[in-house]
Amino acid sequence: MELEVRHLRALCAIADAGSLHKAARQLGVSQPSLTTQLRRIERALDGELFLRERTGCRPTPFGRTVLGRARPLLADMAALVAEARAQAHGPRLRIGSTASRALPGWLRRLHRRLPDTETSLLVDVSANALLRMVAAGQLDVAFVHEVEGSPLRVPEGLQTHVLMEREPQFVSMPRDHPAAGQEIVSLRDLAADRWAVDPSVDGEWDGLRRVFAGAGLDPPVLQTDYHTATSLIISGEAVAPCQPTSGPREDMAIRPLCGDPLAVRLLLATRPGAHAEVYEDLRAAYREAALRTPPYRAWLHHHASPLLEAA
Numbered sequence: 001m002e003l004e005v006r007h008l009r010a011l012c013a014i015a016d017a018g019s020l021h022k023a024a025r026q027l028g029v030s031q032p033s034l035t036t037q038l039r040r041i042e043r044a045l046d047g048e049l050f051l052r053e054r055t056g057c058r059p060t061p062f063g064r065t066v067l068g069r070a071r072p073l074l075a076d077m078a079a080l081v082a083e084a085r086a087q088a089h090g091p092r093l094r095i096g097s098t099a100s101r102a103l104p105g106w107l108r109r110l111h112r113r114l115p116d117t118e119t120s121l122l123v124d125v126s127a128n129a130l131l132r133m134v135a136a137g138q139l140d141v142a143f144v145h146e147v148e149g150s151p152l153r154v155p156e157g158l159q160t161h162v163l164m165e166r167e168p169q170f171v172s173m174p175r176d177h178p179a180a181g182q183e184i185v186s187l188r189d190l191a192a193d194r195w196a197v198d199p200s201v202d203g204e205w206d207g208l209r210r211v212f213a214g215a216g217l218d219p220p221v222l223q224t225d226y227h228t229a230t231s232l233i234i235s236g237e238a239v240a241p242c243q244p245t246s247g248p249r250e251d252m253a254i255r256p257l258c259g260d261p262l263a264v265r266l267l268l269a270t271r272p273g274a275h276a277e278v279y280e281d282l283r284a285a286y287r288e289a290a291l292r293t294p295p296y297r298a299w300l301h302h303h304a305s306p307l308l309e310a311a
Contacts, residue, residue: 001040001041001043001044002044003041003044003045005073005074005077007037007041008070008073008074009027009074009136010023010027010034010037010038010041011038011041011049011063011066011067011070012067012070012071012074013026013027014034014038014050014057015050015057015059015063015067016128016132016153018056018057018058019055019056019057020034020035020038020052020056020057022056026129038050045066047060047062048060048062048063049062049063049066050063071135071155071156071157072157074135074136074137075135075136075137075157075271077137078135078136078137078138079137079271081137091114091116091117091118092117092118092119092120092140093110093114093117093118093119093120093140093141093278094120094122094138094139094140094141095107095110095119095120095121095122095139095140095141095142095143096121096122096123096124096130096133096134096139096141096142096143096144097121097122097123097124097130097142097143097144098123098124098125098126098127098130098143098144098145098201099123099125099226099243100143100145100243100245100286100289101243101245101246101289102143102245102282102285102286102288102289103121103123103143103285104285105284105285105286105288105289106143106278106281106282106285106286107119107121108285109281109284109285110278110281113277113281122139125198125200125201125202126200126201126202127142127144127145127146127152127202127203128152128153128202130142130144130269131144131152131153131154131155131158131269132155134155134158134269134270134271135155135156135157135158135271137271140270140271141268141269141270141278142268142269142270143163143266143267143268143282144266144267144269145167145264145265145266145267146203146264146265146266146267147201147202147203147204147206147207147264148166148207148262148263148264148265149203149206149207149210150202150203150206150207152202152203152267154269157271157272158269158270158271158272159269159270159271159272160267160268160269161267161268161269161270161279162265162266162267163266163267163268163279163282163283163286164264164265164266164286164307165265166260166263166264166265167243167244167263167264167265167266168244168256168257168260168262168263168299169241169242169243169244169257169260169262169263169264170241170242170243170244170246170254170255170256170257170295170296171185171190171239171240171241171242171254171255171257172230172233172239172240172241172242172246172247172252172253172254173185173190173193173233173239173252173253173254173255174233174234174235174236174239174252174253175250175251175252175253176236177193177236177239177253179255180253180255182255183255183256183295184255184256184257184258185255185256185257185258186257186258186259187211187212187215187217187257187258187261188215188217190219190239191217191219192219193219193238193239194219194220194221194222194232194237194238194239195208195219195220195221195222195238195239195240195241196221196222196224196226196228196229196232196233196238196239196240197221197222197223197224197229197240197241198223198224198225198226198229199223200225204241205221205223207262208221208241208262211261211262214261215261222237222238226240230252233252234251234252241262242254244256244290244293244295244296244299245286245289245290245292245293245296246293247293247295248293248294254295255295256295256299266286268282283307286307287307287308290307
């Protein structure tokens, strides 16, 4: 069997996902099919690439060597394809992002700055998945958040630009919640509530558990997507962490948490030298969204945030 680009892509997917099951799902193939493909690749290279363990797969020393050569090859191939398509169809900008209120303003500014560029947007809950897509040449830039205490796996070769070193996470609660009358609430005010959290958001559940443990709390948790969580909050069934740019809303209350125990870092990831100019447009759009939200605007003033400086 001759080694092909798709084989290298499969090896990197297994290494990034940490298991054959997750990698197969990302690649859109069955696990038995991917397992068979891995065995053929190992036979072709005459060596074991991954150790199969109860908790998943991890590269062998030989596997790490192969992956170290495979990743630059994939990046070069992706760059070749992207450049060829750009020349054939004109300039384009493929954006990936986790959910953010800054997106509309960012796109508006990009369209004004790059009127002849075709712009596309992919929103995904997984920051790590978006970073892998930038590294693979499937996206040009990715705006992601990194949960404090749960570092993202930034692929080698990507450049990151920090938009916010520490963005506080607020909490959304029912409008008639006893704590809704306070300007700032503490975790203990919410200790008896059910917390809704989306476990598919990279680092979110782990970060929340660490904060609860640090505060000596063990509240009940509902694992759900955040669209469903909104309905649960409005009906009085749960509270949930939320971005400080959220709101205001008539059907729920959004409040800062005392001491800002929950936080994320906001990053823009690009390939070296690619689309660096989009950062300033993102910063301006995020500033616009932040200042539009009174509780977050007050938080930024209280902390003398550099974001308040004129763009």
